[in-house]
Amino acid sequence: MSEERSKRSSRVPGFYTQGREQRFRALGAEGIHFTKEEKLALDEGGLTLKRAENMIENVLGLYSLPFGVALNFRIDHEDLFIPLVVEEPSIVAACSNIAKLSRAGDGFITSSEASVMKGQIQILFNDAFGLNTFKQAFENAKPSLLESANRLCPGLVSRGGGVLALRFRTLPPNARSKYHQGWSSPDTIMGVVELHVDCIDAMGANIINSVCEGMRFELQQRFNIQTHIAILSNLADLRCAEARVEIPLHALAGKESKDSTPDESQRYVEGLQQGHRIVSAYEMALRDPYRACTHNKGIMNGIDGVAVATGNDWRSIEAAAHAYAALSGQYTTLSRFRVSRDEQNLECELRMPMAVGTVGGSILVHEGVRAARALLGARAEKAGELARVMVAVGLAQNIGALHALAGEGIQRGHMSLHIRQVLLEIGAASHEISTLKEQLIATGELNRQAARAALKALRNKDCKEPKDKLVMSKLKREG
Numbered sequence: 001m002s003e004e005r006s007k008r009s010s011r012v013p014g015f016y017t018q019g020r021e022q023r024f025r026a027l028g029a030e031g032i033h034f035t036k037e038e039k040l041a042l043d044e045g046g047l048t049l050k051r052a053e054n055m056i057e058n059v060l061g062l063y064s065l066p067f068g069v070a071l072n073f074r075i076d077h078e079d080l081f082i083p084l085v086v087e088e089p090s091i092v093a094a095c096s097n098i099a100k101l102s103r104a105g106d107g108f109i110t111s112s113e114a115s116v117m118k119g120q121i122q123i124l125f126n127d128a129f130g131l132n133t134f135k136q137a138f139e140n141a142k143p144s145l146l147e148s149a150n151r152l153c154p155g156l157v158s159r160g161g162g163v164l165a166l167r168f169r170t171l172p173p174n175a176r177s178k179y180h181q182g183w184s185s186p187d188t189i190m191g192v193v194e195l196h197v198d199c200i201d202a203m204g205a206n207i208i209n210s211v212c213e214g215m216r217f218e219l220q221q222r223f224n225i226q227t228h229i230a231i232l233s234n235l236a237d238l239r240c241a242e243a244r245v246e247i248p249l250h251a252l253a254g255k256e257s258k259d260s261t262p263d264e265s266q267r268y269v270e271g272l273q274q275g276h277r278i279v280s281a282y283e284m285a286l287r288d289p290y291r292a293c294t295h296n297k298g299i300m301n302g303i304d305g306v307a308v309a310t311g312n313d314w315r316s317i318e319a320a321a322h323a324y325a326a327l328s329g330q331y332t333t334l335s336r337f338r339v340s341r342d343e344q345n346l347e348c349e350l351r352m353p354m355a356v357g358t359v360g361g362s363i364l365v366h367e368g369v370r371a372a373r374a375l376l377g378a379r380a381e382k383a384g385e386l387a388r389v390m391v392a393v394g395l396a397q398n399i400g401a402l403h404a405l406a407g408e409g410i411q412r413g414h415m416s417l418h419i420r421q422v423l424l425e426i427g428a429a430s431h432e433i434s435t436l437k438e439q440l441i442a443t444g445e446l447n448r449q450a451a452r453a454a455l456k457a458l459r460n461k462d463c464k465e466p467k468d469k470l471v472m473s474k475l476k477r478e479g
């Protein structure tokens, strides 16, 4: 860890209230410097029309999202600023808040597995005899098939990765899904050859798809079988990352009042109760797929934000997360929570697939991605490192949601941030927003109707005041 990085603090009090230039200066003071191009890219959404036209088909224009930074994160004893590209208010604030609470302990501790992904080649058999003959021949031919597969990805092999193993599985018909009855062909005999590929720092889709397509023809010719589709599996269950954090229970107690002296034992009891309420919310997600889906969505609120900022394929991460959550046969929560035995901490853990890349794809095409990488520094250079940061952010986001749900609910915090968007939508000017926001929060009426009424009242007052002033000065002049 460089000297500058090890001394860096991601705690920047007042960052929220600062202007954009001040924020850049505050980051600079912590050793995070953006190049002119990166800053310009952030002004303009990170992508030029010309580049966009080379990325996808039928381009009509660009579509921007806010690029925010989450503070307070300490991950594996290193302070980090987290780039988040997301449209939903409260995500940046919620995970920064939990990251702050985690600093009373060791912060987030993470790990990640090697970047091994699975590629699949579908095989169809005419009968059970064909299946059994193939199984035997495949086992015998594995060493030479492995060599062929690695010959299809020499670049990856030269970087220390490549195809590590080949497996065959038969795929029994899915008798459980009623929806597919009458559509599926349960009598078809089907199997899959799986390739386990270490993609090092790439997400791996391109390379795995190329290897699978090459191997598909080799299998067909060597074994005289009918092969069909050949593609990577997004269910990256060999490429999981984990994060754990202990939040001191006293930190979960409500905010201290300014007027009263803090009563430590009272705070501890409140924190312990809150800890148990969070664990109970986790238990609901464990038991009920309807709750687990929303619980996991909270995790993805953080993960997707970093995935988009760093130019990663967030759809693939989403697909993997939800398939992994259902691997036991019942869709359930990806994270787990308990109160520690000594009743001092809330123990929180998250384990999930994290197939992210730091090279290849469109990662360096987008200038905004370069700005995100400037924030993350060395953590954005290795896929395993980035994966570790992302699970930590997902876990922070998840804890933030449960903390709010188990406390006053999410609507108050959510709506007080959301109200800014509502005010913009109804045409409030930027100089009117903070007055109106304060006013609406004070009345607790955080809805569009109240916002309209408040805006009208403010504008009437503003119109009246200068008029009153005019009348007064006229009267004064007239003696």
Ligand code: MEV
Pocket: 088, 294, 295, 296, 297, 298, 299, 301, 401, 402, 405, 410
């Ligand atoms: C909203 O974007 C996410 C939450 O619904 C997550 C959860 O319920 O745990 C608040």
